[in-house]
Amino acid sequence: xxxxxxxxxxxxxxxxxxxxxxxxxxxxxxxxxxxxxxxxxxxxxxxxxxxxxxxxxxxxxxxxxxxxxxxxxxxxxxxxxxxxxxxxxxxxxxxxxxxxxxxxxxxxxxxxxxxxxxxxxxxxxxxxxxxxxxxxxxxxxxxxxxxxxxxxxxxxxxxxxxxxxxxxxxxxxxxxxxxxxxxxxxxxxxxxxxxxxxxxxxxxxxxxxxxxxxxxxxxxxxxxxxxxxxxxxxxxxxxxxx
Numbered sequence: 001x002x003x004x005x006x007x008x009x010x011x012x013x014x015x016x017x018x019x020x021x022x023x024x025x026x027x028x029x030x031x032x033x034x035x036x037x038x039x040x041x042x043x044x045x046x047x048x049x050x051x052x053x054x055x056x057x058x059x060x061x062x063x064x065x066x067x068x069x070x071x072x073x074x075x076x077x078x079x080x081x082x083x084x085x086x087x088x089x090x091x092x093x094x095x096x097x098x099x100x101x102x103x104x105x106x107x108x109x110x111x112x113x114x115x116x117x118x119x120x121x122x123x124x125x126x127x128x129x130x131x132x133x134x135x136x137x138x139x140x141x142x143x144x145x146x147x148x149x150x151x152x153x154x155x156x157x158x159x160x161x162x163x164x165x166x167x168x169x170x171x172x173x174x175x176x177x178x179x180x181x182x183x184x185x186x187x188x189x190x191x192x193x194x195x196x197x198x199x200x201x202x203x204x205x206x207x208x209x210x211x212x213x214x215x216x217x218x219x220x221x222x223x224x225x226x227x228x229x230x231x232x233x234x235x236x237x238x239x240x241x242x
Contacts, residue, residue: 007067008035010079014119015058016099020046028056028075030064031102031119036110040066040075052078059087059095059123071108085127090236094132097232098122098139104225105147115146133214134204140217141199149224152176153200165194171216173223187219 012033021027026042045052052075055062061081066073087095098119106112122139129135141151155162156169157176163169169177169192170185177196191212198209199216221230 006069006073007065007076008032009065010063010077011035011065012081012116013062013064014060014123015056015062016103017058018042018056024050026056027072029103030062031106031116032064033113033116034111036112037102037106037108038066038073039071039108040064040073042075042078045075055080058099060084061120084123087123087126090132091126091129093232093235094126094136095123097136097230097236100230100232101140101143101221104228104230105143112146115142118142131204133210134202137199137204137213137217138202140221144220144224147224149174149220151199151220153196163193163196165192165197167193169193169196173220189216189219191216 013030016029016031016037018026018028021041024044024046026045028040028042029037030040031037042052042056044050045056047053055078061084063079063081064075065077066075068074102119118139122135125135126132144150152175153163155176156179157172158178163177168180168190170180171177171189171191172186173189177191180190192208194206195209195212198204198206199213204210204213218233
């Protein structure tokens, strides 16, 4: 009997999204610690007697076992790990926002162990925090870094000089900040040096930093996402979160 070399056992994972497949099954997009984003079919998961029923929920740490060589793997087992408080209200929408970013920006079968840890930490922080802005901004920056689009925040990319807190800069997409001389910036991406330095330190306590960082990240993510807007961003706009 041949051994399935593609089989994975008890790998840490989170559900990003699921949708019905045939009459009783689900196709589930999951973010795994060692294999990155993958798609699995959970056969019979919608049956009342299925061991998978009720387990495949977003934002809950799972151990998943699967096999198969195709793009769509077959889920064999799911175990709930616990330890994650449920997300509620705005925190829940923020969680779905993170999931949508991962689905849209990560290629399948591309491992991102550090990003997995960052995602797990973000979910934990969302469950207890009253201020979601720093959590979202830090995750967005880490995600762009992981897929090869790290932000330059500590130096002028034109002169190579360190960012000055009192200087005004234009942020050029796919390059970085450049000292502004005439006050005109493409896409209105004009930021203070303090904002850039605050972002590099993960400090979003200043109102101007919160405002300018939101504008910057919105434009950067839109650039890499393309024309299709994020559904969760529309929801979060009501709460002035993005």
